[in-house]
Amino acid sequence: MFQSWSIETEDSLNVVEVMIDTDIETCCDSLELFDGPNSEADSLGIFRGTYSGNKVTSSGRQMYVVFRSDSSVQRRGFRLAYKQVDEKKVIWMIVGIVLAVLITILSVCLILFLCGVCKSKDQVASIRPNYGQHQQPVWMIPRPQNHVQVVPGQFVPPPTYQDVTYQNQQAMDMQDMDRGVRPGTADMAMSNVSRDNIMVNSLPPRQHYERT
Numbered sequence: 001m002f003q004s005w006s007i008e009t010e011d012s013l014n015v016v017e018v019m020i021d022t023d024i025e026t027c028c029d030s031l032e033l034f035d036g037p038n039s040e041a042d043s044l045g046i047f048r049g050t051y052s053g054n055k056v057t058s059s060g061r062q063m064y065v066v067f068r069s070d071s072s073v074q075r076r077g078f079r080l081a082y083k084q085v086d087e088k089k090v091i092w093m094i095v096g097i098v099l100a101v102l103i104t105i106l107s108v109c110l111i112l113f114l115c116g117v118c119k120s121k122d123q124v125a126s127i128r129p130n131y132g133q134h135q136q137p138v139w140m141i142p143r144p145q146n147h148v149q150v151v152p153g154q155f156v157p158p159p160t161y162q163d164v165t166y167q168n169q170q171a172m173d174m175q176d177m178d179r180g181v182r183p184g185t186a187d188m189a190m191s192n193v194s195r196d197n198i199m200v201n202s203l204p205p206r207q208h209y210e211r212t
Helices: 087-122 169-179
Strands: 002-008 014-023 030-034 043-047 050-057 062-068 077-086 125-127 138-140 163-166 188-190 197-202
Touching: 002 014, 014 030, 014 062, 043 050, 062 077
Parallel strands: 163 197
Antiparallel strands: 002 062, 014 050, 014 077, 030 043, 030 062, 125 138, 188 197
8 A cells, every 4th residue: 555645834934844653564564754745855764663752844845755554454553743833943943952962061071170170179188287477388289109298397406516626646746846846845735716616736745756
């Protein structure tokens, strides 16, 4: 069995929109829609078996419907409801669907970005010891498997030292012999003492030297 229908809108600016419910055989029955006045136009789809709530829209004011069957009555058949729709409304509907998809994608990306920022902030630890006046708290970023602990402490000034210079005993003996030191000289001679430098020259007791 072959049966066809031609649907055309009254307004040339409108298009055809159909809702299809089918309950037909999948092997021998089919319902096909064409985007034009006859079966030579582009096919909008072929429906077999059981479907519900299928919506098809033509690109122009005409649509051609063809039903093929082996005349079996094992199934209920099909139901097709059609109406004419403003073409501008269809265009804006498509634009709205595209914008809704884009907004959904952007929202998901924004949520993922904010989650990443919050996670990175959680990895930064603020350490606020009992710092004194004119001092700032310490911030640090812990490294994995390398924990760092900042312990507040007090400033310790560097130690001061007094320089004490010791002369070699043999060199001192040679200098005394050059100056003509005679027997009976003092056992110890100390140079001028300053606050930062003390030089100690020690001689063995009652040691006599002769000039050669």
